[in-house]
Amino acid sequence: MAPLETAAATSEAVRKYGVLDMPDLEYTPELAKETAHAYDRISSVVPPVEWPAFAPYVKAINELKKERNAVILAHNYMTPEIFHCIADFVGDSLQLAVEASKVDAEIIVQCGVHFMAETSKLLSPEKTVLIPDMKAGCSLAAAITGADVRALREAYPGVPVVTYANCSADVKAECDVCCTSSNAVKIVESLNSPRVIFVPDQYLAKYVAKQTDVEIIAWKGQCEVHERFTAEDLRAAREAEAGLRIIAHPECPPDVLAEADFTGSTSGMINWVKDNRPSKVMMVTECSMSDNVAVETPGVEFIRPCNLCPYMKLITLPKILDSLVYMKEEIVIDPAVAERARHSVERMVELSK
Numbered sequence: 054m055a056p057l058e059t060a061a062a063t064s065e066a067v068r069k070y071g072v073l074d075m076p077d078l079e080y081t082p083e084l085a086k087e088t089a090h091a092y093d094r095i096s097s098v099v100p101p102v103e104w105p106a107f108a109p110y111v112k113a114i115n116e117l118k119k120e121r122n123a124v125i126l127a128h129n130y131m132t133p134e135i136f137h138c139i140a141d142f143v144g145d146s147l148q149l150a151v152e153a154s155k156v157d158a159e160i161i162v163q164c165g166v167h168f169m170a171e172t173s174k175l176l177s178p179e180k181t182v183l184i185p186d187m188k189a190g191c192s193l194a195a196a197i198t199g200a201d202v203r204a205l206r207e208a209y210p211g212v213p214v215v216t217y218a219n220c221s222a223d224v225k226a227e228c229d230v231c232c233t234s235s236n237a238v239k240i241v242e243s244l245n246s247p248r249v250i251f252v253p254d255q256y257l258a259k260y261v262a263k264q265t266d267v268e269i270i271a272w273k274g275q276c277e278v279h280e281r282f283t284a285e286d287l288r289a290a291r292e293a294e295a296g297l298r299i300i301a302h303p304e305c306p307p308d309v310l311a312e313a314d315f316t317g318s319t320s321g322m323i324n325w326v327k328d329n330r331p332s333k334v335m336m337v338t339e340c341s342m343s344d345n346v347a348v349e350t351p352g353v354e355f356i357r358p359c360n361l362c363p364y365m366k367l368i369t370l371p372k373i374l375d376s377l378v379y380m381k382e383e384i385v386i387d388p389a390v391a392e393r394a395r396h397s398v399e400r401m402v403e404l405s406k
């Protein structure tokens with residue numbers, strides 16, 4: 054049970070928000086007034102007709118997270134009403150992991166996918182870490198198991214193993230160190246080894262291999278969202294849109310990255326748009342991120358290639374409220390696995406400083 058989940062706190066939260074047709078979740082003129090400032094922030098990307106469905110949840114979540122002493126960590130792929138209206142911290146995988154290690158609250162609600170919530174739990178074992186939907190997985194994380202890493206070690210004795218953070222705690226426990234897309238090259242080179250095994254993303258592995266003399270032995274995983282982009286899509290967009298700048302995530306296949314003007318992690322891409330202020334840009338990555346950046350960069354036109362991550366999109370306002378009302382779904386990691394997996398993540402955070 055969560056430390057704050059006294060019977061009184063729970064029954065009060067359930068009474069207010071946990072039963073059908075609860076008056077506290079109605080969109081009234083008072084609520085419209087109270088939440089107007091939140092809507093103003095996202096009005097350029099969320100039509101007014103959608104706000105009445107979001108506003109009661111935004112208010113309820115913001116109140117309940119304070120009562121619960123909870124913080125909401127949200128990945129850059131969350132939809133704008135989550136990203137801009139209820140999150141306490143937003144960022145890429147590395148930024149969220151670093152934030153989780155220093156968060157000053159009893160409860161973390163992770164608005165992202167399961168491996169991100171596990172990473173938070175590894176770095177904050179004494180905290181209650183909740184994910185609003187346990188089914189929020191990741192095709193990269195599903196592409197490899199701890200047993201696969203053990204087999205790789207047998208096949209390549211003595212070669213260190215780096216894992217992309219998009220994997221289970223079991224896999225992290227079998228590896229020497231983690232990395233994310235924003236520090237992968239640095240981490241690989243920090244091992245001072247002529248050869249490194251890199252799992253599970255074959256495309257990130259190829260991207261790293263291009264930037265280092267270290268020989269990379271890659272696993273066969275890929276992201277089901279980024280693998281769908283093609284170089285042909287990018288060339289067609291350039292032809293159709295004069296002056297278009299194209300930026301891409303390194304989970305894309307190499308021929309796609311070759312067509313891009315810049316490659317970087319989700320936060321790297323956001324910073325590129327903020328720093329360069331192109332008149333027209335296409336972010337070759339999950340679709341919601343363009344909405345989130347558009348809110349902060351008026352004057353930049355976004356050409357959206359709409360590939361949605363089906364796992365990230367399982368996280369919604371009603372499920373986040375449920376998480377806070379019922380303290381679910383709690384991330385629990387076998388202590389023996391957690392200790393070894395934590396070492397991989399902490400080593401990454403240390404090497405990234």
Ligand code: 13P
Pocket residue numbers: 129144145146147219233234235276302304317318319320
């Ligand atoms: P970032 O670390 O760049 O945020 O990427 C995480 C991810 O899952 C991208 O698909």
Ligand code: SF4
Pocket residue numbers: 166190191192193194219276277278279304339362363364365
């Ligand atoms: Fe995983 Fe791809 Fe979704 Fe990122 S976008 S969480 S890598 S499936």
